[in-house]
Amino acid sequence: MPAYYDDKTKTWYSKFYYQDYTGARKQKKKRGFKLQRDAKEWERSFLEKQQGSPNMTFQALSDIYMEDAEHRMRKTSITGNRNLLNSII
Structure with missing residues (x-):
């Protein structure tokens, strides 16, 4: 789960690929996190919501x-x- 640092805005962002319910591969990107762990936490929670598995x-x-x-x-x-x-x- 990578998180990237944006030098222009001095914030972290999360960018990753996931599969939606139809099986299509999509890219998701969210910017503006103050901390790297916040970006990783958001990515993890997003993927849990997309999965809908018993492990959520x-x-x-x-x-x-x-x-x-x-x-x-x-x-x-x-x-x-x-x-x-x-x-x-």
Whole structure:
């Protein structure tokens, strides 16, 4: 998991390839991390979310669920679910 340093902006960025659900190979790049470990952490969490494997953490699974649920639930339901998930974690 490489992270690269950008001399112009004095920040770190993460750039890598992954396979999406259709099997196509895609490149992902995100810039603006203050620390190298932040860039590597973001890459690891992104790949976990893309994988959807049984090895993913409960935190990653709950984040995916909340992102999906925010568009179809009321604010009070979202708040209640978020509080419930945070108490479990």
